[in-house]
Amino acid sequence: KNEVEQSPQNLTAQEGEFITINCSYSVGISALHWLQQHPGGGIVSLFMLSSGKKKHGRLIATINIQEKHSSLHITASHPRDSAVYICAVPRSSGSARQLTFGSGTQLTVLP
Amino acid sequence: EPEVTQTPSHQVTQMGQEVILRCVPISNHLYFYWYRQILGQKVEFLVSFYNNEISEKSEIFDDQFSVERPDGSNFTLKIRSTKLEDSAMYFCASSTWGGELFFGEGSRLTVL
Numbered sequence A: 001k002n003e004v005e006q007s008p009q010n011l012t013a014q015e016g017e018f019i020t021i022n023c024s025y026s027v028g029i030s031a032l033h034w035l036q037q038h039p040g041g042g043i044v045s046l047f048m049l050s051s052g053k054k055k056h057g058r059l060i061a062t063i064n065i066q067e068k069h070s071s072l073h074i075t076a077s078h079p080r081d082s083a084v085y086i087c088a089v090p091r092s093s094g095s096a097r098q099l100t101f102g103s104g105t106q107l108t109v110l111p
Numbered sequence B: 001e002p003e004v005t006q007t008p009s010h011q012v013t014q015m016g017q018e019v020i021l022r023c024v025p026i027s028n029h030l031y032f033y034w035y036r037q038i039l040g041q042k043v044e045f046l047v048s049f050y051n052n053e054i055s056e057k058s059e060i061f062d063d064q065f066s067v068e069r070p071d072g073s074n075f076t077l078k079i080r081s082t083k084l085e086d087s088a089m090y091f092c093a094s095s096t097w098g099g100e101l102f103f104g105e106g107s108r109l110t111v112l
Helices: none
Strands: A004-007 A010-014 A019-025 A032-037 A043-049 A052-056 A059-064 A069-074 A083-090 A099-101 A105-110 B005-007 B010-013 B019-024 B031-037 B043-050 B053-057 B065-068 B075-079 B088-095 B107-111
Touching: A004 A083, A010 A019, A019 A032, A019 A083, A019 A105, A032 A069, A043 A052, A043 A059, A043 A069, A069 A083, A099 B043, B005 B088, B010 B019, B019 B031, B019 B088, B019 B107, B043 B065, B043 B075, B075 B088
Parallel strands: A010 A105, B010 B107
Antiparallel strands: A004 A019, A019 A069, A032 A043, A032 A083, A052 A059, A059 A069, A083 A099, A083 A105, B005 B019, B019 B075, B031 B043, B031 B088, B043 B053, B065 B075, B088 B107
């Protein structure tokens, strides 16, 4: 069964700062998901990646399959980026759709 | 932009009552999911559904839970006899094969 660890649990940044959130998992996977949970509770998928790097606007996600580690970066952070960021991976190598979720990183960006 | 819609947004029920949560997935998606999040805890997988049958389910998804796609658009989660510990936010999601998940806004269930 895959174990997911995210760090940090909480992160406060000033507007404009570069943000990094980390995710480590224990079992080899087909793809890793980065999700954003809004203060109201809704969840949005940011990235699904299986190798290398993906970029969308100010967000960049990287994954190192050998090290079982992924990072989510936010460049030029803004108060509207304040949310919980969650990493999720398949529960096991044979279970692509049964995801195990990290505890999330609460990001607060101050103006 | 296509979206997953869920109803109701909030339901309050008495312990022991049956509850049905409804979801309309994105129309060209074939995989459907239910997740739940107890207040202050991690999101947890409940069940995935494909081709009119359950493809995977977690230990949480016991005999009290069932899912159904009663027509071509709706996907429902039924809890037969609610318990206090079923109080949570329930999220529906859908995807194409191998694609990203699209989540609904969630249905908050409060069991009294």
